[in-house]
Amino acid sequence: MTLGMHPQAKENWNKKAEELVTHLRPVPVGLKKERGTANPDLPVSHHFNPSNIVGEMRYSWADFTGNIAARAFSNGEQRIGLFEDDHTELIRISEGMRKSITPRNTVSISLLSELIFDWMKHRHRGESNLLMTDFVLAECEKRVKELEIWIPISHLFIVSPFTLGKITFKAITKTMVDDWEASRLSKLTKPEALNSNRQFFESLRKDIQALAAATIKLEAEPRRAYEIACEEAEKAMSILRFFSPATLHPAKVCYSALWGKQHQDMDCHLTVQNGKIIGYRSGFSDQSKIHWNLGNDELQMCWDAGLGALGNLLNADKLTDFQETLLEALFIYSKSTLAKQLSDKLLYILVALESVFLKDSGEYIQDAISLRMAYMHPVSIEERGAIIRNVKATYALRSSFIHHGQNIGVDDVATLEEFMKNAWMSLQAVIPLAATGITKEEFFKGLEDRRLSG
Numbered sequence: 001m002t003l004g005m006h007p008q009a010k011e012n013w014n015k016k017a018e019e020l021v022t023h024l025r026p027v028p029v030g031l032k033k034e035r036g037t038a039n040p041d042l043p044v045s046h047h048f049n050p051s052n053i054v055g056e057m058r059y060s061w062a063d064f065t066g067n068i069a070a071r072a073f074s075n076g077e078q079r080i081g082l083f084e085d086d087h088t089e090l091i092r093i094s095e096g097m098r099k100s101i102t103p104r105n106t107v108s109i110s111l112l113s114e115l116i117f118d119w120m121k122h123r124h125r126g127e128s129n130l131l132m133t134d135f136v137l138a139e140c141e142k143r144v145k146e147l148e149i150w151i152p153i154s155h156l157f158i159v160s161p162f163t164l165g166k167i168t169f170k171a172i173t174k175t176m177v178d179d180w181e182a183s184r185l186s187k188l189t190k191p192e193a194l195n196s197n198r199q200f201f202e203s204l205r206k207d208i209q210a211l212a213a214a215t216i217k218l219e220a221e222p223r224r225a226y227e228i229a230c231e232e233a234e235k236a237m238s239i240l241r242f243f244s245p246a247t248l249h250p251a252k253v254c255y256s257a258l259w260g261k262q263h264q265d266m267d268c269h270l271t272v273q274n275g276k277i278i279g280y281r282s283g284f285s286d287q288s289k290i291h292w293n294l295g296n297d298e299l300q301m302c303w304d305a306g307l308g309a310l311g312n313l314l315n316a317d318k319l320t321d322f323q324e325t326l327l328e329a330l331f332i333y334s335k336s337t338l339a340k341q342l343s344d345k346l347l348y349i350l351v352a353l354e355s356v357f358l359k360d361s362g363e364y365i366q367d368a369i370s371l372r373m374a375y376m377h378p379v380s381i382e383e384r385g386a387i388i389r390n391v392k393a394t395y396a397l398r399s400s401f402i403h404h405g406q407n408i409g410v411d412d413v414a415t416l417e418e419f420m421k422n423a424w425m426s427l428q429a430v431i432p433l434a435a436t437g438i439t440k441e442e443f444f445k446g447l448e449d450r451r452l453s454g
Contacts, residue, residue: 001219003102003107010100013096013100020093021120024082025081027072031061057074073117075124075125090113093116094116097133105224107140107224112140116132122135143221147217149215150172152208152213154259155255157291159171164314165311167232171210171211172211172212174209214233216229235327236311236314238331239334244256245292246336253339268282269282313327322433329356342416350394353373357372369391370391377422393415397416
């Protein structure tokens with residue numbers, strides 16, 4: 001793929017990069033501190049030596065969040081680089097450049113910052129006369145390719161592929177893993193390498209074989225491709241979880257999330273006698289049914305209940321203000337299905353409802369939300385009254401939790417269960433309205449007309 005950039009943008013970023021080269025300096029004393037003594041009890045799986053190092057060493061330092069905050073390279077007997085505000089400027093240039101590159105969304109900020117710094121190294125050493133943008137774009141072009149990314153979804157099993165937004169869900173089949181294993185093993189001859197790879201595939205099969213995966217085809221460099229895949233998969237899974245059983249019961253948790261992000265708690269303990277370990281036990285804390293088997297019949301029911309319409313919104317190039325509000329609200333609402341604490345579930349659901357049903361900040365929240373939720377249901381006056389009372393009782397639970405630090409107890413679960421049902425049905429009733437392309441103004445006018453008509 002050929003990457004481009006407007007000439008004025010090139011001039012701007014080249015000027016900033018040339019200026020940043022003059023800020024290269026030796027590693028500050030504070031970053032030269034020797035590490036403390038390693039914990040002798042930590043298990044060691046491998047020892048690295050000079051033979052394991054391929055190419056020139058790269059030096060970087062991370063801040064307390066884990067993000068790279070400084071970089072350096074060797075310059076003779078010295079290491080020089082960018083630190084503190086100078087490194088922040090490198091990231092700022094990388095962020096701006098990504099917006100200037102066409103086609104958009106093809107390279108990651110992390111790759112750009114690495115390549116710009118590589119250019120700075122070559123320029124400082126006198127090894128290159130290329131302009132920064134020419135060097136970086138050429139290196140990016142080498143890395144951009146057509147890729148198909150599959151992200152396994154924990155505890156989700158499907159019968160047939162289906163598409164939701166930009167994501168197509170497919171099953172990771174035994175045949176796929178068999179073929180991959182055979183290909184890997186055919187290239188190995190050493191017994192230890194063969195044994196290690198067999199163990200790897202045995203573990204892999206237990207983890208992901210037969211799971212559904214969120215898949216997407218795109219053209220980008222690998223890191224950016226994975227970033228985009230994660231973004232789109234998170235959106236699709238948020239919408240899919242709206243139809244999971246966890247939306248209807250306070251004690252139910254959905255563990256179907258991007259692999260590694262399922263937040264599945266485990267219990268683990270050792271039994272010790274006279275200072276010696278005599279027993280070990282571990283297992284998952286949640287003993288309920290945690291797998292989500294989404295068969296074709298259930299999938300069709302979800303599709304008819306609004307999943308198909310929401311998928312169309314995810315894939316739309318342009319949305320009305322109301323459609324954007326609904327999607328953002330459902331992304332928040334979906335977090336309630338992953339939450340384990342009832343108070344957390346409650347907060348996510350109420351925030352989602354307020355996003356959709358609250359017209360402006362001047363309204364009295366409980367009255368506005370409860371009344372509009374009630375009129376989303378085609379029920380009798382008595383049933384609407386019950387919905388309004390339930391919503392207000394639920395807000396009282398939230399108030400006791402937030403303002404008085406009280407946890408939601410067993411006696412409150414029935415109220416919350418009824419509320420979760422009302423909340424789901426109210427949001428589900430909004431989906432076909434959003435599919436028609438209405439605006440916020442039209443949505444609230446329609447609700448007011450419905451209320452006045454009885």
